[in-house]
Amino acid sequence: xxxxxxxxxxxxxxxxxxxxxxxxxxxxxxxxxxxxxxxxxxxxxxxxxxxxxxxxxxxxxxxxxxxxxxxxxxxxxxxxxxxxxxxxxxxxxxxxxxxxxxxxxxxxxxxxxxxxxxxxxxxxxxxxxxxxxxxxxxxxxxxxxxxxxxxxxxxxxxxxxxxxxxx
Amino acid sequence: xxxxxxxxxxxxxxxxxxxxxxxxxxxxxxxxxxxxxxxxxxxxxxxxxxxxxxxxxxxxxxxxxxxxxxxxxxxxxxxxxxxxxxxxxxxxxxxxxxxxxx
Numbered sequence: 001x002x003x004x005x006x007x008x009x010x011x012x013x014x015x016x017x018x019x020x021x022x023x024x025x026x027x028x029x030x031x032x033x034x035x036x037x038x039x040x041x042x043x044x045x046x047x048x049x050x051x052x053x054x055x056x057x058x059x060x061x062x063x064x065x066x067x068x069x070x071x072x073x074x075x076x077x078x079x080x081x082x083x084x085x086x087x088x089x090x091x092x093x094x095x096x097x098x099x100x101x102x103x104x105x106x107x108x109x110x111x112x113x114x115x116x117x118x119x120x121x122x123x124x125x126x127x128x129x130x131x132x133x134x135x136x137x138x139x140x141x142x143x144x145x146x147x148x149x150x151x152x153x154x155x156x157x158x159x160x161x162x163x164x165x166x167x
Numbered sequence: 168x169x170x171x172x173x174x175x176x177x178x179x180x181x182x183x184x185x186x187x188x189x190x191x192x193x194x195x196x197x198x199x200x201x202x203x204x205x206x207x208x209x210x211x212x213x214x215x216x217x218x219x220x221x222x223x224x225x226x227x228x229x230x231x232x233x234x235x236x237x238x239x240x241x242x243x244x245x246x247x248x249x250x251x252x253x254x255x256x257x258x259x260x261x262x263x264x265x266x267x268x269x
Contacts, residue, residue, distance in 0.1 A: 018181050021201065022184050022192065027194055030197055037181075041181075041207050044211055048174070049218065050228060052228070053210070053214055053232070053269065056235055061207070065203065068243060069246065071194055072249055075250050079206055089191065089261075089262050095189075099187035102182070103179060105185035106175075106180075110179055126225050131229070131232075134229055137231055141266060142233065149236075149237070150239065150240050153241075154240070157244045161247035161251060
């Protein structure tokens with residue numbers, strides 16, 4: 001019972017701050033809302049009793065990714081602070097239409113589908129040992145490809161963002 | 168306990184908000200943050216399915232790990248592109264970056 005009440009509080013808060021990310025007028029406010037939203041989803045993983053993903057979420061998203069985004073916001077400061085500028089383009093109504101349709105579809109499908117093997121409506125704890133065994137035994141090759149992908153992506157990022165001498 | 172559909176509905180709402188942000192916002196960094204929202208909704212979905220329907224194999228959890236890794240690579244690369252765009256054009260507005268070459 002307590003878990004359910006807490007879950008609903010977190011769910012409403014996550015939806016609110018996620019809406020804040022896309023509707024906030026200041027980019028810094030959006031970034032702060034994004035941090036809150038990512039932390040909220042991390043709390044959702046705790047509700048699902050998947051501690052490993054929750055920790056990864058807090059570390060990678062809450063730490064590294066938000067720092068990168070804040071850095072990019074600082075480096076791409078536009079115009080005079082506080083100058084009112086439209087934050088959305090002319091395509092905003094169509095975007096809202098598409099997003100509303102998608103939301104209705106997703107919610108409808110999630111509610112109306114009879115999911116197979118839904119055992120007693122309970123999340124089952126998955127041990128970190130199990131995750132590690134799966135990751136390094138059955139998914140060993142994708143794991144190594146992922147490491148190579150990360151390395152290549154960040155070398156590429158350095159090459160793209162590098163200050164060239166003739167500038 | 169909380170039924171699985173609640174997680175699916177929550178992640179659907181977050182995903183749709185991200186779609187709106189990607190389609191409507193003009194600042195390139197904001198578009199990226201909306202993409203992060205969408206990726207988060209997807210991995211929440213994967214983990215919820217894994218925890219409720221397939222706890223023995225943990226496949227959805229592994230998939231969420233890969234989604235997070237790809238998201239890290241994507242955000243690093245895309246922010247480098249945004250910084251490059253800002254240096255060349257003095258703007259981070261996606262509507263003004265419409266030409267393929269100049």
